[in-house]
Amino acid sequence: MSELKRKPLRLGVAGLGTVGVGVVNIVENSGDMLSTRAGQRIVVSAVSARDRGRDRGIDLSAYGWHDNAVDLAGDDSVDLVVELMGGSDGPAYALAKACLAAGKPFVTANKALIATHGKELAALAEASKTALRFEAAVAGGLPVVKALMEGLTANKINELYGILNRTCNYILTRMEREKLAFDDVLSEAQKIGYAEADPTFDIDGIDTAHKTAILAAIAFGIAPDLGNLPTEGIRNIAPVDIDYARELGYRIKLLGVARQTGEGVEVRVHPAMVPLSSPLASVMDATNAVLITGDQVGQTGYEGPGAGQGPTASSVIADVVDVARGICYPPLGVPVNDLKKLPYLGSESHIGTYYIRLRVTDVPGVMAEITQSLAAETVSIESMLQRGHAEGGGVYIVLTTHETTEQSAIAALSHFNALDCVLESPAMLRIETA
Ligand SMILES: NC(=O)c1ccc[n+]([C@@H]2O[C@H](COP(=O)([O-])OP(=O)(O)OC[C@H]3O[C@@H](n4cnc5c(N)ncnc54)[C@H](OP(=O)(O)O)[C@@H]3O)[C@@H](O)[C@H]2O)c1
Structure with missing residues (x-):
């Protein structure tokens, strides 16, 4: 075995819900494999959540505890903070700023945070030469951020399409397969935990908008901008439209779309009909997919679980391992000072x-x-x-x-x-x- 760095990389995990517990489990159960890959032992050192007494099915006794997650930024036993609380503002935002200002690497799965404050946080990270990573914020387990940042870096990205919200894709799939109305599928999805009690964020396209804003930013070298992102969800999709779509050779999907033309960029979220021959049409149930077209490579596709404990924690850990390997590049792919100000093309001109x-x-x-x-x-x-x-x-x-x-x-x-x-x-x- 090759030599590991002498000191382990000690994680502070803020948020011990679905994803946080998944991250702790991977670190605890796959330590040797990760150490070999990262060249450094990775351990959890401290954690934070709201309710210390809650049974999370994992043993937390070996870790330091913080009632206030923001304190992880100043905890000397923590080398890297993993933020898994959620929310664009509040403690997640405060923790991100505190970590990055202090030069402590920050990994998050929080799309709302990056879509809203991505540019400011990237600037802080660059100023302190610290890693800010957010692979899990878009399409859960799919390495699409990494694909754009690394594998496709030789390409001018012309367009991308994403099926980025599992709740919506699940609802549309069941409406089609079982000829059910939107409201009926939604209430069943809520019962089995595929939709939140307040499903607005998902079904009105807001979650997809956050993810699309992030992908568009990295693809085109612009700042994430929710203010220029017309967003429509799937509430008004009627079963009859799903049937007609089929008859006409299409399937209805909620899409995030980002396109770059000579005039500017179009970034939008809405339900759309896609031809049955498109790779997007065969993406069913809770699966996510992203199609990215680059000028050199042509169209590439990524499909798989876009959420859930294992897939999301898998992407979080991939970011952590990159930090352990010493990989640190501008969080949005190019330095903040080089982000372009491209004109946004309104949907009316589409x-x-x-x-x-x-x-x-x-x-x-x-x-x-x-x-x-x-x-x-x-x-x-x-x-x-x-x-x-x-x-x-x-x-x-x-x-x-x-x-x-x-x-x-x-x-x-x-x-x-x-x-x-x-x-x-x-x-x-x-x-x-x-
Ligand atoms: N779940 C997924 O499949 C998925 C996929 C992709 C990305 N994400 C993102 O990952 C993040 C976490 O999602 P999740 O599903 O794991 O959420 P979750 O199950 O609701 O867990 C949230 C955790 O954050 C803790 N928390 C909330 N407010 C806090 C505060 N003020 N201080 C300290 N801890 C606080 C909660 O503490 P208590 O447990 O004590 O209440 C809980 O442990 C979110 O940004 C989400 O968008 C999730």
């Missing part, structure tokens, strides 16, 4: 194809009114179907458009809304050719 579903009265002349509304906005139809009787009365007319700007597609929807023959607000979904 050019794409769209799916539109209308519930209309079943009388002659309706089709003509619909095509006139589209023509008024120079939106041309690629395909159109009319099907049986719609729930609530009338019939459904479903169409897909040729390429058009989002602004024109939205303007066509307002024409539809003004028509007497249209019985409810039309549903519209973007079609992504990933």
